[in-house]
Amino acid sequence: MIQLFLSIFLSSIFWQQEPVMAWNANVRLEWSDFKASPQQRAEVIAVTASGLSFGYSTTRYPNGRIDYEFDVTAHFYPEKSWFMKDLVTNITLSHERLHFDITELHARKFRKRVKTARFSSNIDAEIxxxxxxxxxxxxxxxxxxxxxxxxxxxxxxxxxxxxxIQEELKKMEAYR
Incomplete structure (x- = not known):
């Protein structure tokens, strides 16, 4: 018996059909990636909207064995990310980039925990x-x-x- 269960969860952002960028070690965020209008009354001069999405499928066998495939991605949401052009610097951009790297670090931690977990028949709730x-x-x-x-x-x-964060990403390279 095969049971397919796919779920996608977004960190603090509702699912919508909108542009997203997956984290990529070879692609760094640029100010041109931040598409939202600045929030003039904000206490900060830039916002990086990022989060995790994941999906998995399970195959359940009559003997109770469960196989699964799992995927997680760190995403950047351009339409929810913004900056105040006259106030930001290269240091600000570095700061915003690291927010996205922190999201990727947690994607790797998620992969590691799922890979090393011993799931019961209640795998959905456990994930x-x-x-x-x-x-x-x-x-x-x-x-x-x-x-x-x-x-x-x-x-x-x-x-x-x-x-x-760069050191932690390197330590978690096996879970990229």
């Missing part, structure tokens, strides 16, 4: 639990990053975060 944990960790890290760098204003802290 949802992992997703919710990863998403909570992602939101916490994004908030910590903005706080510690003061949204890119603390250049030395920004450089520390750049190094730290």
């Amino acid at each position: 949802d639990v992992i997703y919710n944990q990863i998403n909570k960790e992602l939101r916490a890290m994004q908030k910590q990053y903005d706080t510690e760098t003061s949204h890119s204003r603390l250049v030395e802290k920004q450089e520390e975060w750049n190094r730290q």
